[in-house]
Amino acid sequence: MNLAPGQLDLLFQALGDPTRRAILERLARGPATVSELAAPFDMALPSLLGHVRRLEDSGLVTSDKEGRVRTVRLVPGAFTPVRSWLDAQRAIWEDRLDRLDDYVTRLMKDRADGSRSAD
Amino acid sequence: MNLAPGQLDLLFQALGDPTRRAILERLARGPATVSELAAPFDMALPSLLGHVRRLEDSGLVTSDKEGRVRTVRLVPGAFTPVRSWLDAQRAIWEDRLDRLDDYVTRLMKDRADGSRSAD
DNA sequence: GATATACTTAGGCAACAAGCTAACTATTGG
């Protein structure tokens, strides 16, 4: 279940652009053609196509062409690596806080014990 | 509870680099000085410092200097906007699937009804 | 078969990213 090295980079980088996030938000509502995707943006078609390609490279999106129309759709589960990384990160963080809490608790207990029988 | 425009860009872009993610993973285990952060990387100090600065600009990290030592630490809750965006995205997607499911269900029901009394 | 449609490719440009080295500043320890 390992992902290609650099895959997370591609994913996060793909998400680091407002135009591309907007495209993804649109696609969450259902597949769309390139022209449909382009419509809301004040941007030349080739520029937008570049974004679509970058999304495709990251694996967030697929597209296939029928006749002269290319339809783009979200890839189900493509966000998983991103979520996993965030979850793992949070797990480490929370584990650390737990240990810290344990440590402080033990420290206070020891201090209490110490005051009963001084060294 | 709105975040600055471009904040998500900064966050995702900050996460889109393996060195910076490694730094974050390190910091989840606790604060560290710049030198400590630099140690595992085969990279000149100024380069690494650039990454730290980028993390700071994104709001994922803070640092303060005591004497000649700068200590860097994770900002609690800094990932929240990222998680929120992902959650919102998933919500839209799942809502769409629900509607699609409803639609298909109704369609099949109508077809069944139709076969009982044709028009 | 000409024309409109829907992309696609090619090429160019300005800004930014990620790395480096060299030189500088500000503590701290002897």
Place this chain on the structure above:
DNA sequence: CCAATAGTTAGCTTGTTGCCTAAGTATATC
């Protein structure tokens, strides 16, 4: 005070990103 330590600034190189226009290709449509 001198030297080592910890970070910082400046300046350069190389590659990537994001945008553009102009021109090309491959389907429909009339």
